[in-house]
Amino acid sequence: MGLFDNARTPHEHRLQTAAKTGDVADMEVGLQEWRNDSSISPPKASDLHLAAGIAISSNQSKALKYLLDQGSSVDNTLARQAAGKEGNNEQLHWLLNHGASPNVPCGRTNDTPLSRAARMNLMEPIDLLLQHGAELKASNALHAAASGGGPDDESLATMQRLIELGADVNAIQAMHVKQSGHNIGIHGTALHGAIRASKPLRVRWLLEHGADGTIRNEGGYSPLEWAKECRSSKELVAMLKKAGCE
Structure with missing residues (x-):
């Protein structure tokens, strides 16, 4: 399954492609054209959320910030993703300040935000998560650091x-x-x-x-x-x- 197989329209595909490459200017133009297209529904928070996840996975912090500013829904998935990606501290802080939980694990992998940060040896996100109420006990953070692929x-x-x-x-x-x-x-x-x-x-x-x-x-x-x-x-x-x- 390809990265953009969930894109239902050319507008969505364009937005997700721009999120992957970090092309904020193209996202701005693309979203405006999407909103002006009366033949389809305007972009929803869930559409922006999908693109935000791609921006995090691609380490495109400026693209993520833009999508959050445009109304991307805030949830625990984005917080977990941001915690495990270097360079997304500002966005992680924003997500935590706007309701994302620092503790909720992934239902597929059992990862917690702390374990994802620890696996990548990212101390700033670890400290940030703890400042926002992350619970070290049962986070599996030490296990992640002990078995992670970093130096x-x-x-x-x-x-x-x-x-x-x-x-x-x-x-x-x-x-x-x-x-x-x-x-x-x-x-x-x-x-x-x-x-x-x-x-x-x-x-x-x-x-x-x-x-x-x-x-x-x-x-x-x-x-x-x-x-x-x-x-x-x-x-x-x-x-x-x-x-x-x-």
């Missing part, structure tokens, strides 16, 4: 900050929604997550910062058993054994 040094700094803020290094990942084909998996601690993601530096860091190597995940696997199940490197397995993990 290790950035992830370690994020993990350090989250623990300083009160994240429980031994908490089992919270499941906020019913498991489905999108989010099915075996939930464990941040240590289990780092093992699954093959991140030995993060595994070592977690062990040095209080991670309990005996806690089992929801599948019943200890960290060492989980490493073998995930076919982890000999280096990682040896590290766990040396740390006394079971």
Whole structure:
């Protein structure tokens, strides 16, 4: 399914294309032409909302601001998207100030706004979300940082900050929604997550910062058993054994 398969008219397609490229001038012209077109209904907040989601996904902050100013509906989906994209701090702040929740998880992926920001090692959005009432407990933020794809040094700094803020290094990942084909998996601690993601530096860091190597995940696997199940490197397995993990 293509990015613009939900565009029902040429006007919608033009708006969404401009949102993707960040062409605010073309959005202005396109919206005016759409409003002047008496053959179809004028643009609704939901139309602007679809384009706003595309702007966030494409990291087009100016396009997002324009769409919000034009009346895009504000919801939790946009807040989650903005939290996980660098450069959208101003827009995230606006969304949170206008009713978007800093806590509502995604029904498909189980992501929370905090976990999306943590996965990308974005400290400004993390602080902004916390200032607006985000709950660190059960946010899965530490798990996201431990298993995310960013550089290790950035992830370690994020993990350090989250623990300083009160994240429980031994908490089992919270499941906020019913498991489905999108989010099915075996939930464990941040240590289990780092093992699954093959991140030995993060595994070592977690062990040095209080991670309990005996806690089992929801599948019943200890960290060492989980490493073998995930076919982890000999280096990682040896590290766990040396740390006394079971």
